[in-house]
Amino acid sequence: VNHIIWSNVREEAFYHLGLIYYEFEKYSIARARFESLLEEYRGGKYSGSAMYWIGESYAAENKLDEAIEFLLKAIKDKQSNSYRDYTIYTLATVYEKKGDYENAVKYYDQLLSYYRNSSLLVSAQIRIGVCYFYLKDYQSSILELNNPLLDDLPDNFYSESLYLLANSYYRVQDYYEAEKVYSELLEKFPGTDYIRDAKYGLAWSLFQQNKYNDAFRVFNHLSTGDDSIAVESFYWKAEAKRYLGKNKEAITIYRNLLSNHSSSFIVPRVEYQLGLLYFNSKDIKSSKRYLLTAASSNEADVRARAYTLLGELELDNKKYASANNYFEQGLNYAAEDSDVQLRSMLGLGAALYYLGRNDDAMEYLNKILAASPDFERDRVNYYLAENYFDRQKYNQALERFNGITTQDEDIKRLTLYGTAYCYFNLGDYENSAFRFAEYAKVYPNDERVTDAKLRLADSYFGSKNYTASYQVYKDLFISQKLSLDDPNVYYQYAQALYKSGKTESAIKEFSNLQEKFPNSSYADVSLYTIGWIHFQQGDFETAIDKYRGVMDVYSRTTLAPVIYYSIGDAYFNMSNYDSAIDNYRKVLTNYPSSDYVFDAVNGIQYSYVAKGKPEKAIALIDGFVNENPSLKFSDQIYLKKAEIYYSNREYEAAKESYKDFIEKFSNSKFIPDAYYWLGKSADNLEQYEDAIFYFNVAFQKYPKSEIAASSVLEMGSIYNSLENYGAAISKYNLAIEKLEGSPGIPEILYMKGLTYINADSLQQAYKVFSDVSYYYRETIFADKSKFESGLIDLAAGRYENSDNNFLELAEKRNDELGAKGQYYYGLSLYEQAKYTDAISALVRVRTVFSMYDEWLTKSYMALGDCYVKLDDNRKAEEMYRIVISKHKNDSFGKEARQKVRELK
Structure with missing residues (x-):
């Protein structure tokens, strides 16, 4: 490579020289030779393999980023890379070393997918399983490491694969399989480096099972x-x-x-x-x-748990302030969204409840519900219920109590007790009686059972099951769980006796109570109740004697006003009106601020009216109010003066009296009523403009009063009588807008519909009636509207609609409206020539609605008409003669006689 640069084998020499230096671990020199090859023989037959070996050399020196660079290039050069499977495998191992397990999995998977005959296949199988493990994809790790091919691995690789396979099973909570694999590892490789870790994993797998x-x-x-x-x-x-x-x-x-x-x-x-x-x-x-x-530990979790348990310890000892402090500390150290955080908040909710800090307690309890609705659901609901109960929000408390489904006996017991008291305080005595009775039956030895039975007796009393109430008291006395040393209990017992019909026994016990507890608050009440019992029996003379006896024994009794009033009532019922007036006057004279003054004035009024001297009642009212103008009910008494005039049909005097009231008591809550009755008085005098004016003041000026809707209805009635239907409709529309939400709206709408009928605007009327029957279906005006809709449908020949409305009313109601519905259903069938069906419908008026004579009479007439259509004149005459026998001298009788003559 250095001297024979023209040689044909120089490229090959560079390549082999790089391999030799690599074998000697002289990686930088090896790379230099491979790089020279790449530079001088670019695209040559060894370039891909050379890049692979450069990557391997960098990997050997742990220069991972450089390794990745050349290995990726080697993968791309598929033509000249003889080590394609090794390149992919090495690249995957480099990514694995970097902790980039996703890329490692990517390239191990390429090798497993495209090079099934590679000698690296088994190793790749292990490594991809390892990578999946570190990616926490334990199911995939199990899938890869469970391959039978791994059985032929060298011991070090096989033991590692078993260890990671066992760990993966453990992580997916398949503890049985984890135990099996840990056991296999320990049996096959007792000398493995993983021995202690594997034993520890085995122990945990056993523990979890x-x-x-x-x-x-x-x-x-x-x-x-x-x-x-x-x-x-x-x-x-x-x-x-x-x-x-x-x-x-x-x-x-x-x-x-x-x-x-x-x-x-x-x-x-x-x-x-x-x-x-x-x-x-x-x-x-x-x-x-x-x-x-433990609470002084440096570990936050341990401190949180220790403080929380200390809180529970103090809670059990009823040291609520100390418990609250510990729970607060526990909450401070608890990890966010942890079990101990929730437990600390539950402890705080309980401690704060017992400390009477209901709002703070509920804040923590509601936080638990928001964060983890299923955490200790029953206890959370229980403490929320108790907090609501303390705040007298019994419906909300009941909702929480009803959400408790625990099998914990303590909570079940307290829940039943709390639920019973919720119903009791809501006045639902039937439900409270049922639950107090259940409590007494299920927990006969509980410390609360005597109280539960007392409330059971009270519940029976409240639901007017007086015999049962008396029996519970009697059982408590016999069992000696309750003594008659408590005047309150004694009084309730005597009341139960009376209400259950044991009058003589009740009188005896009321008398005994007064003798046994002469200084109790129930003593004078008991003597008074004896008089009241005689009054209820109609024995007025004895009642008067007993009432006076209370005053003889207790001259300073607070019952004096009601005693004189009751004596007055007794004399009134004996028609001794002068004596009645004398006793009613004593209430006014001696106890002018008593709550019985208004009743006494009523008594005087009725007495003078009975004597034919209403003017004396009026004079008495004037005198009393003048002497006591600032009493809380002076206005209400003064209003009685106008009522006396109105009831005597002295409408002009009534008008003046109502005006006088409005001037004298301008801030009274009865002002709207005064304007309304001014309107009624004017209406009765046929002073329609004045009447409408006064009704309009009551409506416009006092729209939130109960009288507002009634005033609108009166104005509508006057406009209808004057045939001024447009004015009536306008007033109804204004009221519907202004009185939104008022309970009077359904009736106003109904009257609006009737006004449209009066004005012959049947389409508009039908729409109004449809709205009322749909939007106010729980009111009587919905049913009245259905009846009117039925009449419109009947007149228009829409029989299916009319029949549905009439039949629904007949089956739903048992009053006169039901009778009308039944009659018109029969009439509709008659008009449809369904005479047999009509007879069946009309007969039902007689069997179900016989107390409503008008509709019974009309049904007999219609039955006769049906029999005429069926050519059964004998039966028809029988129906007509029933009408004649009951209505000899009125229009029904006259019509029936005419029909009989026509049969001849």
Whole structure:
């Protein structure tokens, strides 16, 4: 190459000279010869192979980027590269060394795909499996490393492939296969470099299969020594014992581990585990000692777990402030989105709930739901429910309680108890009774069972099942779980007796209660209740005597206003109106700020009206309000004056009185009512413009009042009576816009539809009725609208539509609207000449709606008409004569007699 530059074999000499230097590992000289060859014989027969060997030389010197450059060039030069499979293999190994496993897999895969006869095939099979392992594509790694071709590999390669295959099985949680492959490796290659790692992997595979005894034996074998595998194995052999439930043995092993490796990295974990074991065995002192030490660890995870468990320990001891502090520390050190973070937040939710900090507690509990909805779902729901309950949000609490599906007996018990109380506080006494009864049955020895039975009795009382309420009280007394030393319980018991029909026993117990607890708040109430029972029985004289007896025993009783009022009621029912008025007056005179003043005024009003002297009631009202103008209900009493005039049909006087009220009590909440009744008074006087003015004030000025919608309806009625349909429609439209959301809207729409009918605008009416029946389907006006739609369809001959509407009403309702629907359904069938079907429909009016005489009478008339069409005159006459017998002197009777004559 140096002297015979014209030689024909000089190119070959360069190539072989490079190979010789490569063999002597003189890689830079080798490259120089290969590069000279490439320079002087560009595109020659050895150029591709020369680039391959340059790449190999760089790879041998670990100059990986340079190696990649030339190996890629060699791959492209397919014509002059005799080592194409080796080039690809070396390039893949270089990428593997760089940690670029994706490119390594790419080129190993090329070799396996295109060079099936290469001597490097098996090696590539191993290496691609290794690369897949490091790419964490364990399934692909298993697929490649499970190839039978690998059985013929040299021992070092085969043992490595088995080790990685076992690891891959472990990573995909196929612990049984992992155990098999680890065992095969240990059996075939007992001297392998992977021996301890393989044994450790085997131990873990056994542990994950719950083969704790077998795992313990392997961990125990590995635990001798000081390397990391020995220390970890020491730790996990203790864990194997813990999982076997042999906590004492686990504690002993952990304590030996602390003695043998006192300065090891694993010490904080061991201290935490000891704290956990002592916690589970109720040795709180030892648990706390180890947990406090673990909490000072440098490992954030251990600190988080230790603080969290300390929080749970304090929570169990009801030291909620201390628990809260520990949980906060645990949360500070917990990794984001970790189990311990969630557990710390749950602990905080519980501790803060017990500390009464409901908003803070719910914030943490809701964070858990947002981050991990399935984490401790039942406990999270339980504490959310309790927090809602404390805030008196019983519906939300009930929703959370109902979301609990746990089998944990403590939570099941508390959930049932909480659910029962939610229903109780919501006034749903039937559901609360059912659940309190279940609680008493399932947990008869629980500390809360007596309270549950008391609430059961209250629930029965609330749902008016007084006999059951009395029986529960009686059982509690007999079982001595409840004594009559509590006047509240005694009073409820007596009430239950009365409500269950045991009147004499109730009177006796109310009397006994007063004698036994003469100074309790229930003493005077019990005596009053005795009088009230006699009042309810119609024994008014005895009632009066008992009412007065309360005042005799308790002259300063707070019940005085209701006692005088009740005496007044008793005299009123005896028609002794003067005595009634005297006692009602005592309420007004002696207790003008009492809540019974308004009722007393009503009593006086009715008494004077009964005596035919309403003007005296009016004079009394004037006098009382003048003397007590600032009482909270003076306005309501003064309004009674106008009501008296209105009820006596003195509409002019009523008008003046309502105006006087508006002037005198301009800030009263009853002002809208006064304007409304002003309108009604004017309407009754046929002063329609005034009436519309007053109704309009009530509507426009007080749109949020209950009277607003009623005022609109009254205006609409007046406009309809005056045949001013356009004004009525305009007012209805304005109200629909202004009173959006009002419960009066369905009726306003319905009246709008009727107004369109009055104006002969049937198409518009039909649309309005359709809207009402669709958008307000839960209201009576939806059904009324269906009836009106049915009438329009019937008149237009759209029988299918009319029949559907009438039949739906007849089957759905049992009131007069249902009767009308049934009658018109029969009438529709009659018009369609379906006489037999019509008879069946009309007979149903008699069997289902017989209490509605108008429609029953009309159905008999229509039945007669059907029989006439069927040429059954005898049956027709029978129907007509039924009408005649019940309506001898009215229009129905007259029409029926005419039809009988026509039959002749």
